[in-house]
């Protein structure tokens with residue numbers, strides 16, 4: 001036990017001395033008082049790890065003291081010492097937040113063990129509390145960036161269904177924010193204090209996935225040398241997020257279906273039926289309807305998972321979100337990489353909004369992070385973004401099966417268009433166009449040569 005700070009209330013001089021000496025000898029700090037008023041004064045002045053108090057001749061005052069101690073420091077522990085006649089008062093104190101009571105007479109070791117256990121428990125609870133706090137921050141709605149009508153529709157739905165226990169299926173291309181939305185659902189539900197457990201169903205095969213989800217008994221298969229508690233059990237009273245569900249085998253699908261129907265399952269290799277209360281949120285970037293048609297996915301499971309359906313549209317269909325997201329990532333990574341990059345050149349913004357973003361928000365995030373690293377000025381330029389995929393010419397084309405817009409152009413064509421547009425917007429003054437794109441005059445000249453761009457005005461002027 002690490003050294004702790006204790007407040008001891010003990011009227012009995014002999015016992016008080018004994019307890020104080022016992023804990024002091026182990027390196028702890030012990031403040032010993034013999035009446036309630038003095039104890040309260042200490043509580044007002046210092047933060048103790050634990051209050052050890054005898055219910056004493058005035059048990060009512062001791063109950064009130066426990067209540068007071070919990071109010072001034074809810075993380076402090078309370079241990080009551082009770083005679084047979086004051087056990088009832090000790091139980092009352094426990095109702096008000098005391099953590100344990102010990103019947104007199106007791107051995108010092110008994111008190112030490114009780115305190116040790118409670119301190120350990122408190123540190124676990126504390127860590128958990130901290131984790132939840134930081135996770136809450138990650139999943140606050142404010143951190144879901146974008147105000148396109150399409151995203152707003154999704155968020156409205158998230159708000160509506162978060163509080164219910166409804167099973168939710170989130171569909172959308174890779175990188176559109178499915179995991180982010182799953183987190184928002186959990187952390188805005190009544191289960192937010194309970195576990196949020198994620199399982200990527202594509203990462204594990206058959207038996208391994210089943211053992212991950214449902215656990216296994218010792219000896220269930222060759223490598224199962226220990227019993228294992230599965231993710232569904234860990235998620236009890238909370239939420240399980242099944243990612244990439246299209247990749248589950250037929251046998252796993254059957255078991256998940258049973259959990260959804262009966263809230264029960266057996267561990268792999270086990271016979272005991274385990275009951276759970278778990279909310280299921282699942283996600284996929286595959287076309288589940290297609291998987292059903294080709295008999296790779298059970299339709300009855302699909303209907304169970306799909307009680308509420310959330311579709312997150314790809315970034316190219318919510319163009320309004322691109323720049324707010326890009327600026328958000330710029331602020332975030334600019335700070336992290338401690339680079340003074342304050343914005344995007346017009347050329348970069350133009351490219352950002354016209355690019356097709358097949359990898360969606362994740363790709364945008366990576367592009368911005370990379371651009372900050374490459375950028376040598378305080379604005380990210382088009383070429384810093386080094387986008388190598390395909391770009392779109394005009395607004396919102398429909399996506400084909402690969403998630404790449406069908407009127408996409410090669411990057412070179414895009415670049416030429418950008419140069420043309422820049423020239424056009426700047427009355428064909430090369431210097432201005434270069435500044436517009438955030439490139440040097442020399443590079444502008446080079447690009448004009450490369451693309452063989454000509455303008456009637458230039459000829460006329462000669």
Ligand SMILES: Nc1ncnc2c1ncn2[C@@H]1O[C@H](COP(=O)(O)OP(=O)(O)OP(=O)(O)O)[C@@H](O)[C@H]1O
Nearest residue numbers: 143144145173174175176177178179180285361362
């Ligand atoms: N609206 C948003 N605002 C801020 N960040 C977002 C938003 N949407 C997604 N992101 C970020 O983009 C990245 C990708 O999101 P996420 O992992 O949730 O996508 P996904 O749909 O689960 O992708 P995959 O199918 O590849 O697993 C994450 O870093 C996430 O935080």
Ligand SMILES: [Mg+2]
Nearest residue numbers: 175178179243
């Ligand atoms: Mg994901």
